[in-house]
Amino acid sequence: MMRRLEAAVVAFPAGLLGRTALAACAGISMLATLAHPARAQDGERGKLVYEQWCSQCHGLQGDGTGPAAQRMLTRPRDFTRGLFQIRTTAGGEIPTDEDILHVINVGMPGTTMPAWEALLPEGDRQALVAYVKSFYPPFATLPAPVPLTLSSGGRASDDRIAEGRLFYDSIQCWQCHGQAGRGDGPGAAELDDEWGNPIRAADLTQSWMFNGGSTADDIYRRLRTGLDGTPMPSFSDLLNAGFMTDDQLWSLSHYVRSLSPADPPQVQEVIQVERAARFVEVPRLASDERWDEVEAFYVPLVGQIITGDRAFDPAVTSVWVQGIHDGTELAIRVTWSDRSKSPDPTWQQLWQPRVLAALEPKGLGREPGARPDRLSIQFPAVIPEGMDRPYFLMGDSDTPVNLWQWRSDQTRPQRATGRGVNDITTTGPGILTSDAQWVNGQWQVVFRRDFEPNNAETELRFELGRPVPMAFFVWDGDSGEDGTRGAISTWYFLNLEEETPVSTYIAPFLAFLITGALGLLAITRARRRDRESAIGGTPAAATAASTS
Amino acid sequence: MRESKQLFRVLMPMVLAAAAAGCGGGDSGGGGAPAASEGAAAPAAMPFDVATAGNVSGMVMFEGTAPAPAAIDMASEATCAAKHTSPPTTEDFKVAGGHLGDVFIYVRSGPTDGMTFPVPAEAAVIDQSGCQYVPHVTGVQVGQTLTFRNSDGVLHNVSASPTVNRPFNIGQPGAVRETNRTLTSPEIMVPLRCQVHGWMNSFVGVTANPYQAVSSEGGTFDLRNLPPGQYVVEAWHSRLGTQQQTVTVTTGQTAQITFTFTQAMIASAVVPMGAPLDPHDHGPVAMGTGSTGEHVHGAAAAAGS
Numbered sequence: 001m002m003r004r005l006e007a008a009v010v011a012f013p014a015g016l017l018g019r020t021a022l023a024a025c026a027g028i029s030m031l032a033t034l035a036h037p038a039r040a041q042d043g044e045r046g047k048l049v050y051e052q053w054c055s056q057c058h059g060l061q062g063d064g065t066g067p068a069a070q071r072m073l074t075r076p077r078d079f080t081r082g083l084f085q086i087r088t089t090a091g092g093e094i095p096t097d098e099d100i101l102h103v104i105n106v107g108m109p110g111t112t113m114p115a116w117e118a119l120l121p122e123g124d125r126q127a128l129v130a131y132v133k134s135f136y137p138p139f140a141t142l143p144a145p146v147p148l149t150l151s152s153g154g155r156a157s158d159d160r161i162a163e164g165r166l167f168y169d170s171i172q173c174w175q176c177h178g179q180a181g182r183g184d185g186p187g188a189a190e191l192d193d194e195w196g197n198p199i200r201a202a203d204l205t206q207s208w209m210f211n212g213g214s215t216a217d218d219i220y221r222r223l224r225t226g227l228d229g230t231p232m233p234s235f236s237d238l239l240n241a242g243f244m245t246d247d248q249l250w251s252l253s254h255y256v257r258s259l260s261p262a263d264p265p266q267v268q269e270v271i272q273v274e275r276a277a278r279f280v281e282v283p284r285l286a287s288d289e290r291w292d293e294v295e296a297f298y299v300p301l302v303g304q305i306i307t308g309d310r311a312f313d314p315a316v317t318s319v320w321v322q323g324i325h326d327g328t329e330l331a332i333r334v335t336w337s338d339r340s341k342s343p344d345p346t347w348q349q350l351w352q353p354r355v356l357a358a359l360e361p362k363g364l365g366r367e368p369g370a371r372p373d374r375l376s377i378q379f380p381a382v383i384p385e386g387m388d389r390p391y392f393l394m395g396d397s398d399t400p401v402n403l404w405q406w407r408s409d410q411t412r413p414q415r416a417t418g419r420g421v422n423d424i425t426t427t428g429p430g431i432l433t434s435d436a437q438w439v440n441g442q443w444q445v446v447f448r449r450d451f452e453p454n455n456a457e458t459e460l461r462f463e464l465g466r467p468v469p470m471a472f473f474v475w476d477g478d479s480g481e482d483g484t485r486g487a488i489s490t491w492y493f494l495n496l497e498e499e500t501p502v503s504t505y506i507a508p509f510l511a512f513l514i515t516g517a518l519g520l521l522a523i524t525r526a527r528r529r530d531r532e533s534a535i536g537g538t539p540a541a542a543t544a545a546s547t548s
Numbered sequence: 549m550r551e552s553k554q555l556f557r558v559l560m561p562m563v564l565a566a567a568a569a570g571c572g573g574g575d576s577g578g579g580g581a582p583a584a585s586e587g588a589a590a591p592a593a594m595p596f597d598v599a600t601a602g603n604v605s606g607m608v609m610f611e612g613t614a615p616a617p618a619a620i621d622m623a624s625e626a627t628c629a630a631k632h633t634s635p636p637t638t639e640d641f642k643v644a645g646g647h648l649g650d651v652f653i654y655v656r657s658g659p660t661d662g663m664t665f666p667v668p669a670e671a672a673v674i675d676q677s678g679c680q681y682v683p684h685v686t687g688v689q690v691g692q693t694l695t696f697r698n699s700d701g702v703l704h705n706v707s708a709s710p711t712v713n714r715p716f717n718i719g720q721p722g723a724v725r726e727t728n729r730t731l732t733s734p735e736i737m738v739p740l741r742c743q744v745h746g747w748m749n750s751f752v753g754v755t756a757n758p759y760q761a762v763s764s765e766g767g768t769f770d771l772r773n774l775p776p777g778q779y780v781v782e783a784w785h786s787r788l789g790t791q792q793q794t795v796t797v798t799t800g801q802t803a804q805i806t807f808t809f810t811q812a813m814i815a816s817a818v819v820p821m822g823a824p825l826d827p828h829d830h831g832p833v834a835m836g837t838g839s840t841g842e843h844v845h846g847a848a849a850a851a852g853s
Contacts, residue, residue: 091718094714142714172702175744186624186625187745190743192743192746194715226717228715231717231744232717233707233720234716234719237724238719241724243724
């Protein structure tokens with residue numbers, strides 16, 4: 001209330017003097033600071049907190065060019081243009097104070113912006129709101145932002161999700177987000193934000209990475225408000241134009257939500273490998289339908305930032321791992337979202353040079369080029385006793401690791417021994433085989449090998465029930481990744497389930513049969529004894545009785 | 549000293565306008581069509597005596613060889629590719645026979661400063677056709693409806709990146725034929741683009757008065773029915789920057805001016821984008837034909853003359 005009054009009072013003489021809105025605002029903030037010591041204090045607090053916690057990414061001037069900014073592909077926001085992604089206000093409108101506070105509180109999933117609610121006292125967060133707004137002076141003179149009146153969407157149902165898909169097609173969401181929602185649409189390679197930085201279309205199958213939250217409500221709000229500063233427009237006009245109803249927009253939101261798991265994936269340290277049904281080979285192909293029945297384990301990845309050419313913002317942020325064995329042979333399928341089947345000429349031309357130009361570290365002789373997508377699975381050379389494991393970054397000279405390497409430009413995999421990132425020796429595929437498919441922005445790669453290795457001295461031998469340390473490396477070639485520039489995981493354990501599952505199911509049945517047979521035998525014997533003592537029976541009669 | 553003079557210049561036309569409004573009586577509403585004077589949509593509400601008006605007419609020339617337009621690969625949008633009988637190309641330089649099209653011409657300053665003009669009832673229309681904006685350069689008046697038409701039947705987004713006005717980013721699927729917006733402040737220029745089709749770009753000039761035009765393919769333009777007096781007229785081109793001319797409008801006459809851009813200007817051009825248009829706020833506007841850009845880019849204006 002008070003604030004609006006000030007704006008009105010100062011705007012009047014400003015108009016008389018023929019000043020622009022911008023100049024007027026500078027005046028207002030100065031006057032306000034002088035007139036209200038309390039607010040001046042607020043401002044000082046906000047500045048202090050901002051410079052301590054926010055400026056490294058968002059810059060001292062609020063222009064999004066802090067020292068860390070160039071290591072992020074989703075760049076820290078430049079506040080000086082008053083463009084905010086996550087709002088409750090219409091497209092192009094400034095956000096409410098609550099909108100800004102909300103983002104400070106909960107952070108922005110899928111980006112480096114953390115949630116500050118538990119880290120900073122509320123007063124500091126409030127002071128930050130005011131300070132962030134001060135980077136865009138028109139906040140002081142623009143009419144107070146009015147949140148959109150948003151309906152509530154009801155429950156998702158199969159019908160609504162199917163209806164949502166129809167609109168996903170007719171609106172052409174797939175132009176950027178792709179047919180299966182993995183951000184691999186025909187227009188995705190060329191996207192940039194308002195500041196000219198390359199930006200990835202959201203992978204709609206990973207709702208836990210959505211910048212503005214993962215619920216259908218969040219998705220509906222983003223469709224109504226757009227994500228200002230990004231290519232994602234507001235679709236509110238579709239309602240006004242009668243193209244679709246509000247209810248149908250909700251169906252679309254439910255559809256988008258349905259592309260991700262109901263709950264965010266949980267990390268489990270042990271990846272269980274199921275035993276295949278008896279006398280059935282483990283799956284050879286990435287597309288084998290049996291994989292659909294096997295539990296998938298979520299493995300988050302981070303950029304390799306320890307050594308060499310670092311990957312501060314890798315393209316691949318997680319993989320899903322499944323395994324099947326048959327007692328002598330092991331198949332592992334790794335599945336991950338990747339917007340392009342590298343090397344893809346379109347992405348190589350429209351995406352890769354921009355990423356390499358935008359992301360630190362630059363140079364290092366890294367030119368755009370045809371790079372494949374790559375996957376490496378890492379095991380120790382022998383199953384370690386206790387918890388000692390080789391250095392997770394491809395081993396070291398004392399404790400080497402085994403690597404199973406796959407790349408999209410070759411049909412056969414490679415085995416390799418790693419003694420550190422710069423000391424990797426490949427030894428050909430041996431008995432290791434692989435199969436891969438890329439469909440709608442997703443790689444599925446299967447490795448297959450006997451428990452017994454080619455060379456028992458240098459390679460790991462798998463054993464039932466003995467967990468094996470395992471780690472993952474993934475590179476997206478069209479994002480310019482290779483060598484030490486890629487995504488890595490920490491150690492996990494791979495556990496080959498023992499035969500117990502089979503015997504567990506069969507034993508009760510066998511026990512039942514044996515008990516039944518013994519029972520019958522006892523009865524028969526008893527009867528025979530009766531008959532023998534009475535009449536004197538024949539062996540043939542006894543046989544007939546026992547088989548009936 | 550200077551301010552009081554300007555204040556006079558601002559107030560005087562207002563007094564005249566009030567007088568004119570008194571005579572004309574009534575609001576213009578739908579912008580009716582008495583055929584008394586051509587060009588002015590609602591003469592009754594014009595803030596000066598239209599009987600005193602004069603015109604400016606001119607030509608934009610281009611000397612040298614314009615860079616060859618680059619081919620646009622529309623393979624990712626077959627519907628649009630099919631609309632083009634000849635291979636589509638970039639539209640930066642529309643040069644024909646030494647004449648330059650798609651130059652935005654507008655009154656930078658003059659007797660019209662501070663006058664309030666009726667808002668045209670007709671919308672300015674930008675068509676998205678063949679995955680290009682038609683026209684490539686458009687002028688609108690503050691408050692005038694700007695219509696985005698989708699003739700392609702495919703998804704476009706219209707992302708406007710102004711700095712004075714608030715931005716917008718509209719998702720417009722093929723089935724939504726028209727979407728409207730209005731811009732609230734003068735701004736030279738507002739860039740538009742479509743991120744579904746990265747090659748699509750366009751520019752909108754927003755002025756406080758109706759005295760703006762976009763040069764035709766033959767390089768011609770007309771500014772009609774201006775109050776008499778001395779004006780600074782600016783020509784803006786998306787790659788060649790700006791030029792200014794001082795011109796005196798005389799009642800009943802059509803003053804002629806010519807802008808000449810050259811090939812040599814491309815390298816050093818300063819192209820104002822998202823600049824507020826308020827001649828009173830930034831000190832004296834450079835007179836003559838020197839290039840500008842100092843409003844946005846400080847004093848680093850390119851040479852060019």
